[in-house]
Amino acid sequence: MHKDTFCDTEKQLLIKLGTKVKIQIKGDEYRTEGILVGLETNNWLLIKIHNTNDWSLLVQSYLFNKKPIIIRCLHGGIIFGFQSNVIQSIATPARMIFIKYPKIIEQHKLRNFKRIDCSFPAKIVADGSTYKGVISDISENGCNCITKVIKELTLLKTKEQIGITFPLPGEVKDITMIGKIMNIKTDSDKISIGVNFVNIQPDNQSKIIQYISGVEQFW
Numbered sequence: 001m002h003k004d005t006f007c008d009t010e011k012q013l014l015i016k017l018g019t020k021v022k023i024q025i026k027g028d029e030y031r032t033e034g035i036l037v038g039l040e041t042n043n044w045l046l047i048k049i050h051n052t053n054d055w056s057l058l059v060q061s062y063l064f065n066k067k068p069i070i071i072r073c074l075h076g077g078i079i080f081g082f083q084s085n086v087i088q089s090i091a092t093p094a095r096m097i098f099i100k101y102p103k104i105i106e107q108h109k110l111r112n113f114k115r116i117d118c119s120f121p122a123k124i125v126a127d128g129s130t131y132k133g134v135i136s137d138i139s140e141n142g143c144n145c146i147t148k149v150i151k152e153l154t155l156l157k158t159k160e161q162i163g164i165t166f167p168l169p170g171e172v173k174d175i176t177m178i179g180k181i182m183n184i185k186t187d188s189d190k191i192s193i194g195v196n197f198v199n200i201q202p203d204n205q206s207k208i209i210q211y212i213s214g215v216e217q218f219w
Contacts (some may be wrong), residue, residue, distance in 0.1 A: 013039065013041070013045075013101070013102070014075065015036065015075040015080060016036075016075065017036055017037060017038065017039075018036065018037075019035070019036045019073050019075055020033060020035055020074075020210070021033065021034050021035065021036055021047060021072065021073040022072040022073065023047070023054075023058070023069055023071060024069065024070040025058070025069055025070075026067055026068040026069060030057065032049065032051060032057075032058070033050070034047040034049045034097075035048045036073070040101070043101050044098050044100060044101055045071075045098070045100075045101060046096055046098055047071075047096060048094055048095070049096065049097060055089070055091075055095040055097070059086070059089045061086070068083050069083070069084055069085065069086065070083055070084075071083075071084055071102075074206070074209060074210045075206075078107050079213060080105050080106070080107055081105070081107075082102035082104060082105045082106065083102070083104075084099040084102055085100050086099055087099060087100055115137050115139040116137060116138065116139070116212055116215050117136065118136065118137060118138050119135070120135040121134060121166065122134060122135045122164055123163075123164070124153075124162055124163070125163035125164075126162045126163075131150060131152075131153060132148075133145045133146055133193075134147075135164070136192075138211075138212070139212070140205055140209050140212065141196055142182070142194065142195050142196040143164070143194075143197075144192060144193070144194045144195075145164065145179075145192070145194075145195065146192055146193075147190065147193070148189070148190060148191070149187075149188075149189060149191055150191070153191050153193075154186055156181060156184055156193070158181050158183060159180060159181060160180070160181050161180050161181070161198065162179055163177075163178055163179075164176070164178075164195070165177075168207055168208065169211060170210075170214075171207055175204050175207065175208075177197045177200070177204065178197065178198050178199055179195025179196065179197055179198065180195060180196050180198050181193060182194045182195060182196055
């Protein structure tokens with residue numbers, strides 16, 4: 001992780017609406033999630049809370065304890081964190097909280113292409129055929145796929161492209177990526193295919209980065 005930097009938020013907070021945020025009551029282990037649904041620069045942010053109990057706890061903390069909250073979110077490969085206070089809450093048409101626009105934002109830049117171990121079931125598409133496999137590690141830039149020894153897959157060569165579809169924890173829909181084969185190794189009982197992702201959709205890359213950052217316990 002790169003050295004922390006701090007920025008004056010008289011400049012616009014560079015996160016987009018729809019960004020997932022992590023919420024922690026300061027001095028408490030309690031944490032929850034929300035979605036940024038509105039903001040007015042230098043005045044307030046509006047966060048939608050899905051869980052009724054979580055919303056109630058935040059409201060109680062605001063009404064009775066006046067405890068600050070800590071917000072963390074990921075955008076463009078950078079984790080933003082700041083302290084704020086709830087200034088208002090609403091229950092309809094959805095459970096939301098207004099918080100003060102931050103004055104100071106802490107930033108942590110993720111290390112480029114951090115790779116972590118995992119075990120995701122995967123569908124690998126090569127030459128028009130689909131094969132089952134497992135993703136054994138992943139980064140925002142690529143992954144490693146493990147499959148059984150299948151004759152058609154042993155014929156693959158580096159620089160060829162394959163399709164990879166896999167579930168990502170916390171996401172409703174599977175993610176589909178195109179990978180360029182960088183290396184391929186065949187053992188007695190398995191094939192290991194290392195790929196770099198190509199033509200990456202920003203939304204998919206952001207989801208992978210967020211998963212990696214969560215596993216690394218930056219939150």
